[in-house]
Amino acid sequence: MIGGGQGAFIGGVHRMAARLDGLYDLVAGALSSTPEKSIASGRELGLADDRCYPTWQAMLEGELARPEGERIQAVSIVTPNHAHFEPALAFVDAGFAVILDKPMVHTTEQAEALARKVRDRDAIFAVTYNYSGYPLVRQAREMVRSGEIGEVRKVVVEYNQGWLATKLEESGQKQADWRTDPSRSGVGGCIGDIGSHCEQLVASITGLEIDKICADLTTFVPGRELDDDANLLLRFKGGARGLLFCSQICVGGENDLRIRVWGTKGGLAWHQEEPNRLLVHRLDQPDQVYRRGNGYLGEAAAAGTRLPSGHPEAFIEAFANVYKAVAEAIYAGAGADSPKRFGFPGVEDGARGVQFIHRTVESSRSEQKWTAL
Amino acid sequence: MIGGGQGAFIGGVHRMAARLDGLYDLVAGALSSTPEKSIASGRELGLADDRCYPTWQAMLEGELARPEGERIQAVSIVTPNHAHFEPALAFVDAGFAVILDKPMVHTTEQAEALARKVRDRDAIFAVTYNYSGYPLVRQAREMVRSGEIGEVRKVVVEYNQGWLATKLEESGQKQADWRTDPSRSGVGGCIGDIGSHCEQLVASITGLEIDKICADLTTFVPGRELDDDANLLLRFKGGARGLLFCSQICVGGENDLRIRVWGTKGGLAWHQEEPNRLLVHRLDQPDQVYRRGNGYLGEAAAAGTRLPSGHPEAFIEAFANVYKAVAEAIYAGAGADSPKRFGFPGVEDGARGVQFIHRTVESSRSEQKWTAL
Amino acid sequence: MIGGGQGAFIGGVHRMAARLDGLYDLVAGALSSTPEKSIASGRELGLADDRCYPTWQAMLEGELARPEGERIQAVSIVTPNHAHFEPALAFVDAGFAVILDKPMVHTTEQAEALARKVRDRDAIFAVTYNYSGYPLVRQAREMVRSGEIGEVRKVVVEYNQGWLATKLEESGQKQADWRTDPSRSGVGGCIGDIGSHCEQLVASITGLEIDKICADLTTFVPGRELDDDANLLLRFKGGARGLLFCSQICVGGENDLRIRVWGTKGGLAWHQEEPNRLLVHRLDQPDQVYRRGNGYLGEAAAAGTRLPSGHPEAFIEAFANVYKAVAEAIYAGAGADSPKRFGFPGVEDGARGVQFIHRTVESSRSEQKWTAL
């Protein structure tokens, strides 16, 4: 693991997700950008002394120096966004499977370079768009793609948070600190941090391609440099329309990610905070409530389910579904086509996400209505 | 009453709303554009023969011909949109109180003419934006305006219906028929029919003025002439941002009007289909659920409440609150300032709504991002 | 109308319910047990001077003295419980249709006498168990009785209020005052006031007969004479089991009446505070949410519906459905069989309710487990 040391948030989530199914052992790490902290964090997690590396470069070198059967097989990179590209590229190049946090990288050039490298090395590469791991998101995907709601007409995706409604970054809170700093977070604030999840969720469920966007990004909290609120109109290829909005200033919003999709024959609604339910609309029929763990669900949902219905699964379990799928790819000796084969978000999703962030920022600055994606 | 005869929908609602508090007696009507049907409908409702008029012109003449104490005091105009302007203008001019359905009229010129007439004649004039009559909408208004959620930053208002997801107008369904016909409905389809409610709800609760809009109107059902889906970005004077979206092709949507408002210190969420609850967010505190009929609510909510808490009130009761407020204005001998004094939507709201519809259609056709309102 | 004068609660509800559909005109009243207040209340409501009666006896006499076509056709009796029996018996005897509030009377002897009189005079007689007027309660009834959920196995009905959690009767609040006074309320406190609604709702929806009960009544608030909390086990004829519980000390409970019914093939759940939804369970299938106003609902629900789906109807509209059904019976010239023919609760329901209250009080005092009903 690279990143995720003391004081980090998402690193711990990755570790729990990796542990849940007993498919991963954490054996090596460069857990912080500060060498001393990196080593201390590794010891705290019980890593062997010689695999607590001060830097990711040292880790790469050290692991490569080990006999083949005793190296790591995969690396999770959970650093702030600015520290994604270099280690990802290097570890892919060295032949390791890579699990990388989103948004993938800072620039579209980096994204392309990384995508090229993944293809060249036929590498297993995952981006942890974790929400696509929820069983009922997979069910939604299966239903939309099999035509159960007809041709998609409208999509509304939203992600409302409130934790940055005040200037939290001034308090020294680490998460707020780097997320509001363009040098570490990239060109997008809220749109990069959570808007990218919205974009990926739409793509994953509907398979639709965004044709053009019209964005209005705002920074509400005085003195902040990046957007903390984003509102977009979407036009999809084929004629569907949509709205994407996200915010980090919506007081009371916790992790309020919701998606609604309507087609010619029905509709679906899913809410991340109540992830075990999927509301299904059908023309002239009563609404249905699909619930995780039931026999009427499809294969994709079933494969991501560990507990019987009514025994709720949640965030960590969904995250673990991404890890589980990557493990299956590793065991199968798969390569760059593993995202499609094993059902997890890959480098193409990551690259599309980076482009989306950049185009959104561009659109927001434009006086023209539509910006092509 | 003008309009609302056999086969109509909203006329019956107006009559129930008027009857509920015992403040109105229906005594005269020109209930249909077809003279025979107009008279037959009047008889069915138990009107005296000599007050079942064939046309609104006849009604105006007939009522004016009666001794002053035996005339109607107010007229409800519940015809399709294209038949609003002329009778409204004439009855205002003749000195009657007028209650008119929304959207008020077809053109901004008509809107201005009507507004001028109302002012000139110092008339009592209401537009039945009925959702503003809900007690918890009034509570929301009071809370936002008194600063309980701080300075407003973001508004999301939406109105999702699905009844026009198929080409219902071909079935002869009367409501679908006129609403999809530009000659009777005006330039807006969905945006006029329900988007106008959204606009008014935002204005009523927040008091914010829309500065400019960016609209994307769509007609999804082939062969339909007017929009059946509308998505808008909003910019308010003072810096707040918003989204307004409405649709009549969202399968499963019934009358799904929702509004969310976030400010610097808190937030509010209200849903028309569960109108007795108002969700309140406050910085760093647990969410609160305000429920109709409780002592902790303000005066405006209390004044629009007939039943104790837990005994739900709903659509008709909210509609009746508009009628009740107009009756109070009539009893008080008030004039053109009665909307402000008695808390109901007036000709200014109606005119703003007509302008909003026109600007939205204009924006939707424009390649420019923003259209000023 | 008898009762329902100044300061009363339920009288106003009856009046709104009666007015809603334009099927009733209030023309005469003895609105209070205090003659002066009775007359004053009548004037306030716009009754003619000669039909503002000081007492119900005077009203009976006065109306009978009028020519047949100019008399009242029906009387609503909305007094506290102790003042139900005498006027109800007298007006039935005199040939008027009677609409009486619940619980019907104080004693089983009174109940039997009244039932006998209704049969003897072939009278139209309704008890306002208003919750059975909700469209989705009617739908539930139709579904259970037609076997859609199979043979009923279990029923849970509950009614949680909190308004008497403190000694409100000491504050002079009129509703609390008479409801906690055995001389006016009868032998049951909470069990009479709201438990009786539960019993009727179960009977109405399931058609099951209670075989025996096991009750535990409690008075939590010190100094109160009647129960303010009731918990019962139910055994139905045929083998179904159930629980009935109600309370007026459940802080936060408003008018929280809920019923759940499970059978061999499915289940239903309805909640009075969200009355436009009915949750339907079916073996091995997703839950369904039936919503008022849709085409997939049965005739009984449709007949009690005034507005399209999504335009919520609530307490007053359900109450009005009882009034409407009685009006239909009157127009049809029906008699004592009208509850069955027109679908409203009649004297048999009222009598069964009175017996239920008495047996519950008896069971609560008994050391034996089961008390036969």
Place this chain on the structure above:
Amino acid sequence: MIGGGQGAFIGGVHRMAARLDGLYDLVAGALSSTPEKSIASGRELGLADDRCYPTWQAMLEGELARPEGERIQAVSIVTPNHAHFEPALAFVDAGFAVILDKPMVHTTEQAEALARKVRDRDAIFAVTYNYSGYPLVRQAREMVRSGEIGEVRKVVVEYNQGWLATKLEESGQKQADWRTDPSRSGVGGCIGDIGSHCEQLVASITGLEIDKICADLTTFVPGRELDDDANLLLRFKGGARGLLFCSQICVGGENDLRIRVWGTKGGLAWHQEEPNRLLVHRLDQPDQVYRRGNGYLGEAAAAGTRLPSGHPEAFIEAFANVYKAVAEAIYAGAGADSPKRFGFPGVEDGARGVQFIHRTVESSRSEQKWTAL
């Protein structure tokens, strides 16, 4: 681990719960009552060959034969109920920490013997009443016990499942098979399997002791030997009243465990299927919705929380909280007092649960109303 081999359900849950926080390694097992299956299951889970034991007796012997530092420290016993007592007693006696599934044992004699052994050996002993591990259950406990809702008056706890609404045990489904078999399940069916969770949840949250009960157990599915439905009235010491009901024939019920507690000053409601919310009622104030992960929650909730608010945690995480607390006790070198010190359910809870099941069965057969607990 003892039990939990191929085809088992709860064993896998225990393993995930143990793994989640990285505090346990599974190193030895006797995973099935069939020796061959036991060994095969162990291999499947990656245990060393010499620690895949054919029987729990062999495991006990084998582990004791290992040098002290290389033995297991704790054992999880996740067999069907009839196979709880003997291994639990033996492993406690041998000085291992024991984590045992509920209900603890079959008879009150066994329960007492086990409790005695735990005290005598000063052992760490946990019963996995996993629902008490939910952060908001802990919050509820803290709030009730600190007097935030005043003196408790009423408790309603319910657990509605539907999976045994048909004779599933005939299909060969393993879970249904043993749970409906008295020789493996004990004297209680539904009341033992899930009623015991209800009892423990009430005890954990309120600290109240049940004084007496009145039970009505039913077997609805023909040919089944144990109860599949249970309804109880409860009287607590000190005067509070309650209802406890649970069922496995409630079609559509998944794992629908709910608890409501009302006191003199407020009330609480929690639902296992939406475990990240706790509804709080307070006299004359708006309801509040407490949500997991927020700063306004108390220490006990915070200690059981891994993710920020809005990132839902669920069943496995709550289960893991029990495991985590036991690990803390082990690391601290604690003994028989560890349940109180580290906040997990211990042998006293288990023993009380066994007694509760037996008294309920007894009460159900009695003609007397109340059976003392």
